[in-house]
């Protein structure tokens with residue numbers, strides 16, 4: 392194969408490695424700091440990818456309950472990954488893959504598989520060097536593609552955790568072997584003690600000591616704080632933690648995560664990283680599009696309220712990508728979107744009107760299993776009958792098909808065989824190639840698949856094209872035996888997978904905006920390219936609100 396000059400230049404990049412570790416407490420926002428750093432480096436013209444190393448034993452988070460781990464994010468290549476990868480893609484717009492999320496479970500599985508094949512030639516297989524070599528291989532894999540100048544690797548957990556020892560040991564070895572081609576950013580918490588009226592640096596000092604005990608000197612310390620760090624505090628942290636004052640970066644609590652790259656620019660995080668990796672600093676840092684997004688986010692011209700019906704509504708992270716996509720769709724319409732959460736188990740025929748009346752649109756969430764299903768179906772009936780904009784995602788789309796079958800087609804007891812295997816009307820059924828599958832991990836229909844849109848559909852006008860590709864995560868699908876009766880009675884089968892003839896989208900012909908999608912549009916919405924379906928959904932909600940206001944005025 393002949394490569395043109397530009398491709399050769401693009402493929403020959405020599406990567407530098409930036410590790411992001413966390414100390415003092417979990418949930419300080421390592422993912423957002425990593426994604427913000429990537430954004431700044433991209434703004435300076437570098438190509439960057441971000442990877443997450445997770446210290447747990449599961450091979451991937453695909454089998455984890457959202458209560459344990461929040462949302463499971465799906466990449467184009469069908470990997471079920473940590474939700475931080477969603478932030479990486481939303482910030483950097485550069486697609487991630489299986490290689491961008493590696494767990495302890497996967498590392499051990501690879502090592503044990505090699506041992507069984509005899510690849511270790513009779514040696515005793517140990518944490519050091521075999522596990523650490525495998526971690527190193529997984530980190531360098533991304534660098535070796537030749538596509539990236541920086542590989543940012545976020546290490547899950549908090550330093551000092553038993554589970555993250557092999558990862559930190561790998562960082563130590565890579566720093567030793569690679570010198571200035573490798574840097575460590577350590578994120579800590581600088582708490583404000585109300586009683587003392589002071590910010591405290593001691594937890595940061597201790598967490599850097601923990602890192603030092605494992606042989607790693609951080610190059611940059613990012614301090615999460617609710618109050619500004621004064622010069623004295625920065626000097627103190629620099630002095631106790633062996634870094635220069637310029638490498639002590641304040642990360643003050645922000646109103647929205649989308650402000651963090653701009654705050655990090657002010658604090659010169661990118662310059663600190665470029666300096667510690669001996670990288671010449673390009674003169675221009677272009678964040679024009681990002682700034683425009685944040686300005687629009689903070690200065691909306693409209694407001695709407697969207698309902699989100701799901702069964703994990705008490706969990707902040709369970710519908711992460713959906714919530715962020717709603718924000719993106721809002722910004723594109725210069726609209727602030729209030730999201731009101733509804734627990735589907737608490738919705739019934741008696742309270743549905745009281746709960747949903749007055750909303751400008753409702754999204755019915757994806758999910759698995761029986762719990763909360765009937766509430767979703769009741770909500771959808773209300774939205775259909777009252778012509779309120781509806782977006783149903785995956786299980787949300789499946790519930791819309793069940794609702795239509797029962798209440799419009801009169802197919803009493805219609806269901807998905809996931810919930811009721813003996814339903815007389817299995818409008819949603821297990822996919823043929825799923826029937827023999829016994830293992831649960833990584834065996835759903837996962838990742839990007841093509842879809843051809845009907846040119847008369849709402850979706851066609853939202854996407855503005857006929858062929859799309861969207862990511863999936865499901866085992867059940869629309870049962871093709873019901874296509875004809877659905878179409879004859881007002882449903883538009885708006886999108887079909889051309890390879891397997893699977894129904895991917897349903898719409899209602901007699902409804903202003905009723906869209907159910909078997910795929911997950913939320914995995915592809917980014918700051919740079921807000922997803923057309925979310926943009927269209929919010930636009931429909933704005934129109935619905937205006938129409939309702941006009942009606943009220945005329946009364």
Ligand code: GLN
Nearest residue numbers: 757758785786865866867
């Ligand atoms: N439980 C459904 C299925 O497996 C829907 C999955 C989802 O909503 N992601 O088909």
